[in-house]
Amino acid sequence: MRLLIVFITGLIFGAGLVISEMTNPAKVIGFLDIFGEWDPSLAFVMIGAITVTLIGFRIVLRRELSWFKQQFKIPENRQIDSKLVLGAVLFGLGWGLVGLCPGPALAVILVHASSTGLFFGMMVAGMFLGRLYMDR
Numbered sequence: 001m002r003l004l005i006v007f008i009t010g011l012i013f014g015a016g017l018v019i020s021e022m023t024n025p026a027k028v029i030g031f032l033d034i035f036g037e038w039d040p041s042l043a044f045v046m047i048g049a050i051t052v053t054l055i056g057f058r059i060v061l062r063r064e065l066s067w068f069k070q071q072f073k074i075p076e077n078r079q080i081d082s083k084l085v086l087g088a089v090l091f092g093l094g095w096g097l098v099g100l101c102p103g104p105a106l107a108v109i110l111v112h113a114s115s116t117g118l119f120f121g122m123m124v125a126g127m128f129l130g131r132l133y134m135d136r
Contacts (some may be wrong), residue, residue: 002068014107020045023108025099032096087130094123
């Protein structure tokens with residue numbers, strides 16, 4: 001049952017990314033280009049995501065365990081350190097250069113493997129290098 005819920009949740013998340021066009025690099029770059037031909041339509045997607053997150057966290061923080069009796073893994077580190085800033089800068093640079101971030105890249109890799117394959121490979125390599133850096 002747990003895997004079915006995880007699968008359905010992933011499908012809903014992926015469908016939301018496709019419907020909102022977060023999987024369209026041109027749309028994302030248009031949103032990020034605030035000094036050019038700015039397309040503010042993705043702001044509504046982000047406002048919706050923030051709203052869902054705020055409501056979801058309020059529900060989660062009231063419970064000790066999930067519906068499947070597992071503990072929630074909520075980050076406890078509240079410090080802004082160099083690793084966090086470096087990771088945010090690298091994430092932002094990659095997102096701004098290519099117009100994709102990990103979620104949308106996963107959502108479209110099977111459909112547009114030729115155009116997202118290089119990005120996906122570089123993303124996985126970056127995650128691996130990041131893990132090596134964090135574990136040193």
